[in-house]
Amino acid sequence: MKRLKEFFTPDVGYLSFWLILVLFYVVFFGLLVPSCNAQGLHKIFKYSTFYSAVNGGTSLGDNQIWSVTSGSLEEETIKTPFDYNISIGIRKIKRFGYENRANTFYNGTENSYSDAATIGRVDGFEYLFEADFVRRLGINYTNQHHFVRYVADKWVSKVEYLADGFADIKYFEASERFRLQIKEGKLSFNVGAVQRLAEPYGFDPLADWVLDNGTLHYTYLALQEGYNITLDGQYSAPNGDVVATSQEVWEEVVIPEVINDYVSKQRSLIGNIVEYSIVAGFDYYHFTKDFWFHTWGNLMPYHLDTDNEYSYHKYNNNKQWMDYSVGLIYGYRFNKSLGIFVEGKYNKYWNRKWHNFSVGLNYVIF
Secondary structure: OHHHHHHOOHHHHHHHHHHHHHHHHHHHHHHOOOOOOHHHHHHHHOOOEEEEEEEEEOOOOOEEEEEEEOOEEEEEEEOOOOEEEEEEEEEEOOOOOOOOOOOOOOOOOOOOHHHHOOOOOOOEEEEEEEEEEEEEOOEEEEEEEEEEEEEOOOEEEEEEEEEEOOOOEEEEEEEEEEEEEEOOOOEEEEEEEEEEEEOOOOOOOOHHHEOOOOOEOHHHHHHHOOOEEOOOOOEEOOOOOEEEOOHHHHHHHHHHHHHHHHHHHHHHHOOOEEEEEEEEEEEEEEEOOOEEEEEEEEEEEEEOOOOOOOOHHHHOOOOOOOEEEEEEEEEEEOOOOEEEEEEEEEEEEOOEEEEEEEEEEEEOOO
C-alpha cells in the first residue's frame, strides 16, 4: 500500500483523469453527429492517432559549492534530477503539404506550428487532445493543448484549452466566426466573437504590500502570514520550525518562498472570469514542392467591460487593449541542394506573451 501511494502522485492521478476525459470528449462529440452509430463513431476516429510516450535524458551536471562555517571548510553538492517528458494525446489533423512526417511514431516531442492556425488543411471536423508532464532543469510543469475545430465554407467554430506551464498562461477559449474565401480558398478572412475563461491576469496580489518608495514590505507580509522573528535573530515558520538564523538566509531563501506561497494562495482565492471579445483574423496558405508560405493572424481589438472587480479593464486604466496571435511558416528550395525555412508563432493575451520560432537552412551534398 505504501508503494502504491508513492506511485500515485498528483501528476499520475491527473494523467489518469486526463486520459478518461479525452476518451469522454471524443465519444461525446462522436455521438453529436447525425449518424449516432458504429459507422458515425468510426468516421470521427478514422485517421486519428492515439499516442503516449516517455522521453528523458541527463540534465545539468552536479555542481559543487564550498563554504566556510565556523572556521571549517564545508562542501555541498547540488544535484539536478534527470529531465523527462511524459506525453499522451490523440489527434486528427490533416498535415499541410510542407509538414514532413519524419518519425515513424509520435513521441510527444513534435512541434507543429500549424496546430495554432485558425483554418486547417481541409474543411470539416478536426481535434487535438494533448498533455505533457515535463521536468526540465529540476523544475516541474504541465503543458496542455486541446481543441475541437469545425471549418465550413462560410463559417468556423473552435473550442480550445491551452495551458503552458513554462510561459505561465492558461485559458479556455471558444470562437464563432464568419468566413470569406478569396483566391480559390488560399486566402480567407474571418470575423466573429470570442469567449475566454481564465484567471484574472493583471491582478497583483502584492500591490497592497508595496510602500510609497516602490519597495515591498516583505517582513510585515511574512509576519501576517504567521512567521515569527525573535530578538535573538531566530526566524520561525507558522508551525514553529526555525527556518533561518541570519538575516541573509531570511531574505535570500525564506522570503522568496513566503512571497510565492502568498501569491499562489491569493490567486487561488479568486475564481476564473469570462471575457467577451470581438475577433478578426486571416489565413493564407500556398504550397508547391519548392516554395511554401503559410501565415495566419487573429486580432481582438474590443473587449466587453462586464464591470467585474478583477476584469483586465481595471488593470488597464479602464481602457481597451489589443490581444493578438500570429504565425508564419515559410520555406524555399533554391535548388536540389540548398533550402531555407522560417517557422514561428507569437501570442499576446492580457499581460502574457509567449512565442516559439525556428530558423535555418539545409544543404544536401550529392
